Amino acid sequence: MFLSEKQYNDLDLEFIFERIKVETPYGELEKRGALPFKRGDLDLLEHEFDDLEKVIQLLEDKRYELLELKSIFKNIKQLGSTYERIEAGETLSITELFEIKIMAMLMKQIRAVLDRTGWEKRGLRDALESVDEVIQILDPEKTGIQSFYIYNKYSETLKTIRKTIEIQKSKLQEQNEVVKQELESKTLRVKNNGDIQIQKSASELLKFATSYEKIEYQSEMPTTVIYRIKQDAEITEILESLVVREEEEEYLIRTELSLALKATLECLVENSNRIGRMDYLIARAIFSKAFDCTRPKLSTEGKIAIKAGRHLKVANRLTLEKKNYTAIDVEITEKVTLITGANMGGKTVSMKMIGLIVAMAHYGILVPCKSAEISLFDFIFISVGDSQSIDMGLSTFGGEIHKIGEVLRRQDQYGFILIDELARGTNPLEGYAISRALIEHLSGSRFVTVITTHYDGLTNIEHVDHYQVRGLSEVDFSHLEGEKGMMLLHELMDYRLVRVSQLKEIPKDAIRISKFMGLDDTIISKAKVILGGSNGE
Incomplete structure (x- = not known):
């Protein structure tokens, strides 16, 4: 399994797919059934990205045609059950035949629009096959009208029956006209719905109606009696038979x-099915343009390099709050990469940004950054806390x-592992020991791993790279003594990553943050003494 459902959600992939807007039920099936391209699918993924870039270019060159295409897509219905009935040799209803005809006519329209875009000439796949035979079957009179009727042209027998019905109805109509004229001579009028209403107070008219054999009692209301012709x-019986x-x-x-x-x-x-794939492809192209995504350079070598990467869910939230998002640069070349920094420093967001961008590439989606080199893996694993485990005891x-x-038992596969605050849920001494042992094990494995941690002493291991969040290390707090508040803290925090030497100490911004947030100075002073003057205090 490439991703579990929980890991899919932890990576915020749902946020991405919700913003890839397809128009057809077949596009929705394609999106929901999208499978990741794995390590052995590099060539297939390159072809997928080729198609995406061609459609993005079409959005520039043939924008009107693609908008027209999306407009046609809105009328496409899911006909899977009807197709199954055809396959089973069942007889379709009038409604089903109508829907097939409409579908065929929409397919013909799509083919025409694709021709105008030069879809096939640009090397794009999934152009539609001709459906003229379907239209000929369901529109034998070549009306071109988006409706369906069992035409007389289908059967001489049907034509004869219908002609006989018309003759009998005409006879009936002629008889009714004679009766209407006789009724009008008595000041009685037949309404459009066939009712003949007579006031109960009109005794003479009621007496006539009772004796007139060509009309019959229908019903009555408090003040009126209703008759019909x-x-x-004999004609009615013939018509019923016909x-x-x-x-x-x-x-x-x-x-x-x-x-x-x-x-x-x-x-x-x-x-x-091609409409579904086309719909999903166009939706991804529109998503890519809307979120300024780029095509990653692919490999299978385990290297990941991201320039100005954005976590789209976080960036979207900050935009709504009218705040700026700090794009992240990171390069992963070792088996294990540690991201360190103070709490609230953005380690988790940076790690999830890396995971999300890598996952998006595997799903054939261009990635939100200026440039990226992404290795393909057999699976992605992310650990960011597990409330389900708590529920299980x-x-x-x-x-x-x-x-x-x-x-770790998937040793025969090339995996990309992301772990947030490794061993955060146990005591620090044992947590450090377990973390170091695990990092040493991972540094010699086939996996590529990114770990966020606040433990010192984990970076001096072979094949381990080290990034720090800049955090508040360059902020001068002396002129901010009177300034308090979480909002200002977020504005001051520098979320960028900087690659540092293996032995560099993890920054301890907690005392600065505590003081900044208004913790009593006596407690701050005691904390500094206990810490032994670390943090440059």
């Missing part, structure tokens, strides 16, 4: 049409170690 029994014959003939025709459509089913299904530490133990 009596229909000729309607039954018409329905039987229409059923035979629908059966024949369903059988004829079975020969075109492969084309319809394939075109529907395990501590946070126990849940974390259980999951890490599971992933």
Whole structure:
């Protein structure tokens, strides 16, 4: 498994996919069923990115046509169950035949728009096959109208039946007209719905109506009595018989049409799937432009290099709060990379940004940064706390170690592992020992690992790289004594990463932050004494 559902959510991939807006149910299926490209799929992923870049160029060159295409997509319906009924040899209903006709006509429109964009000439895949045969089956009179009717052209028998029905209805209409004229001579009018209303106070008219054999009592209300013209029994019987014959003939025709459509089913299904892939591809291209994403350079060598990387979920939230997001540069060339820094310094966001960008690339999505080199892996694992383990009766530490133990057993695969605040849920002495032992083990494994930590003494291990969050190390607090507040603290925090020597001490900004946030000076002074003057105080 490339990612578990929890790790998918922990990486904030859901935020990304929610913003890839497809228009069709087939596009939604394609998006929801998107599978990651793994280490052995480098060439396939390169082709996927080729297509994405071509569509992004189309957004520049043929923007109107692509907007037209998305407008057509909005009318596409999910016809999977209808396709299954065709495959099973079942007889389609009028509604189903109508929906197939509409689908075919929309496919024809899509083909026309794709021709105008030069879709195939640009080397893009999934152009639609011709559906003229489907349209010919369902629109034999070539009306081009987006509706469906069992046309007389389908059957001479049906044509004869319908002509006979028209004749009988005409006879009935003629008889009714004679009756209407007779009623009008008595000042009685037949309404459009066929009702003849007579006031109960009009005794003479009621007496006439009762004796007039060509109308019949229907119902009455408090002040009126309602009659209707009596229909000729013989003609009515003939019409009922003809309607039954018409329905039987229409059923035979629908059966024949369903059988004829079975020969075109492969084309319809394939075109529907292609519409889904096309819809999803265009949606990713629009996403890439909207979020200023770039194509990463791919490899299988385990190297990750990100220039001005952005965690889109965090950046989006800060934009809504009218705050600036600090883009991050990072290069991962060793088996283990540690990110250190004070709490609130952005270690976790930096780590999750790396994981999210790597995961996006694996899912065929361009990445939010100025440039990136990304290695492909067989799986990604991220540990950022496990509330589910707590629910199961395990501590946070126990849940974390259980999951890490599971992933370490995947030694035959190339994995990308991200661990936030390793061993944070146990006592510091044992936490340090476990962390160091695990880092030493990982430094000799096939995995590439990024770990955030606040423990000192973990960076002087072979094949371990070290980044620090700049944090508040360059902030002069002397002129900010009167300034308090979390908002100002976030504004002062420098979230950029800087690569440092293995032996550099982890910065201790906690005392600065505590003082800045208003903790009593007596407590601050005692903390400095206990710390032994570290932190330059």
